[in-house]
Amino acid sequence: MSEGLRLRVHAAVNELGYVPNVAASRLASSRTHTIGVIVPTLYNVIFAEYLFALHEVLIDAGFQVLVVNSRYSEIEEENAIKALLGQRVEAIIIAGIHHTALSRQLLTQANLPVVETFELSDDPINLNIGMSQEHAGYVATRHLIERGFRRIAFLTGNLDHRAQSRFDGYHKAMRDADLPSAEIIAPKPRHSSVALGSELFAMAHECGNVPEAIFCTDDSLALGAMQECRKRGIRVPDDISIIGFHDLEFAACVSPSLSSIATRRYETGKLAAEKVLAALEAGAKPDMEQTDLGFALLPRESTSG
Amino acid sequence: MSEGLRLRVHAAVNELGYVPNVAASRLASSRTHTIGVIVPTLYNVIFAEYLFALHEVLIDAGFQVLVVNSRYSEIEEENAIKALLGQRVEAIIIAGIHHTALSRQLLTQANLPVVETFELSDDPINLNIGMSQEHAGYVATRHLIERGFRRIAFLTGNLDHRAQSRFDGYHKAMRDADLPSAEIIAPKPRHSSVALGSELFAMAHECGNVPEAIFCTDDSLALGAMQECRKRGIRVPDDISIIGFHDLEFAACVSPSLSSIATRRYETGKLAAEKVLAALEAGAKPDMEQTDLGFALLPRESTSG
DNA sequence: CTGAAAGCGCTAACAA
C-alpha cells in the first residue's frame, strides 16, 4: 500500500470516526485478548489494590480486563462466570475458593487458566495464590494473648469466607489458651468501614461489654473502634488494646499507630496476572499449582499497653 | 418444542458446559447490552460508590457494565473511548469534562447517549450531571475565613481537574477577602491517602510553615493531617482548624469530627444510569441536558476552634 | 504483495 493511500485512509478513519467492531474480530479470530476477573466487591481497598496490580500487568501485555463483582454471593458469582465464559475470556482470575458446584464445573470444563486468589484451597481448580486466613487470625490472636490479655473479643461487620476463617483462627487460639471467646458482630451483615467500627464498639460499650483487647477483621473497623474509644475516654493502648488486619495505608500513621497483619494483595494480583500470561504464552492450561504468599504480624502502639 | 426435548437440551447444555458466544450474538443482533464507564482510578472510594450505584441500576436492567480506568490521563481516556466504541457499547458514562479533541469527536459522532459526570461543563457533549467543584472550594474556604482565620492553606496530593477547580475556588475566596494564598502540595503527584495527608502536614510543619487553618482536597488527607497534628502535640481545632472534602464515611465519627463538603457521588451514578436507561428506552440520543446535583457544607468539630 | 472468498456462531426474517 502506498504511503499516500495509507495517509488518506487514516484521514478517512479519523473523519468518519471509524472504530473496528471487536465482536466481529473476536468471532473471526477466536481470540478475545480478554481476561475475566471476579471480585466480591469494589468497595474495598483490598480489591482496589489487587485490581490495580492485575491491570498494570495485563493491560501492558495487550489484554483487556473485564471486572465483574459478585457482591459476595455465590450465585451471582456463578452468573459472572457464565458471563465471562460467554465473552470467551482467555483466563479467569477469581477471588476466593468457595464456589457453587456448577461454577466449579464450568471453570474446570472451560479448559482455560483459572486462578483462585486470597485463600489457600485444599482442592484448587487450577492455579491458587493466597494465604492462610485462619493462620493469620490465629497469629493475631496469639499476639494479644502473649501480651497477657484474657478477655479478647473478635469484631466484624460480616462473615464472608475470609472473615470466617480469621474468626476460626481466633477461636482456635483462644481454645488453645483455654480462654473464652467473645464476639462483637454486626446484627446484620455490613461492609467494613470506620463508621461501622465506631458503631460496633459503641454498641459493645453500652452493653457494658468491653474486653481488654479486640481483634478487628479489618483496619477500618479498628480505626473506628479506636476513635470511639477516644470519644468515650478509653485510652488505647492503656485501657484497651486493638489489632486490625491488612495493614491498610493509614495503620502506620494514625495515632496511636495500629497493630495489624500485613497482607499482600498487590503481590497477589501481580503474580496472578503473571501466571496467567505465562500460561497463555505456553498455550496450554497450566498444571495445578499453589502459592502461599504469607502474611506478617506488625505490632505497633495500639497493642503495646 | 416438547417438554422432554427441552429437558434433554438443558441436560446437554449443563453436561457440555455450553455457554453462548456473546461475540456472535452481538454481531448478529447488533445489540450489545453493554454500557461503557470510564473513571480515572479505582483507588478512590468516591468512584467505588459511584460505580456501585451505576452497577445497581444497570445490572438490574439487564445491562453489562464495562469499566475502564484512564489513570487520570487524557490520552488513556481516548484509548478507553476507542476500546468502548469498538465494543459497541450502547452508551458511555465518563467522569470529567476534559477530553482530547479526538475523544470529543468520537463521542459526538458515535451518536449514542454520553453522560459526563462530577463536573459542570460549559459545553456538554450530551448529558452532564455534576456540581461546581470551584464553588464548593470557594464555600469551604469562606467557611474558614468566616471563622476568622487569615493564614489558610490548601493541601493536596495532585491537581487533577477537579482538585484544580477546588483550588481555583480557594484562590478566589482568598482573593475576595484580600488574603494571601498558601499551598501544601506534594512534590510529585500522589493519590490522596491518610498517609499522604500525614506526610504533607509533617513536611509543612518541619518547614515552620503551619497555617491557622487548612482546606484539604479530600477527607483522607484531612484525617492524615489531623493524626499528624496529634503526634506533634498540635490540637485540632484549638491550635489549627481543618476542613476536608467529600464527607467520607469516617468524617462524622472520627474524633474530633471532621468538617467537610458533602458531595453526591451515589446520586450522580444513580442518575447517570437512569438517564442512560431512559435514553436507550426512547431509542434516540437524548437532547443536551445539564443537572447540578450541588453539595453541602458540613461544619463539625475540626473547624470549631 | 494484493485481492477474493469462506466462515466464525449467532439472530432475525421469512417460509412452510
Add this chain to the structure above:
DNA sequence: TTGTTAGCGCTTTCAG
C-alpha cells in the same frame, strides 16, 4: 409453531 437461510464485520486462507 418449526425449520431454513442470509448476513452481521471481521480474520484467515488461498489464489492470483
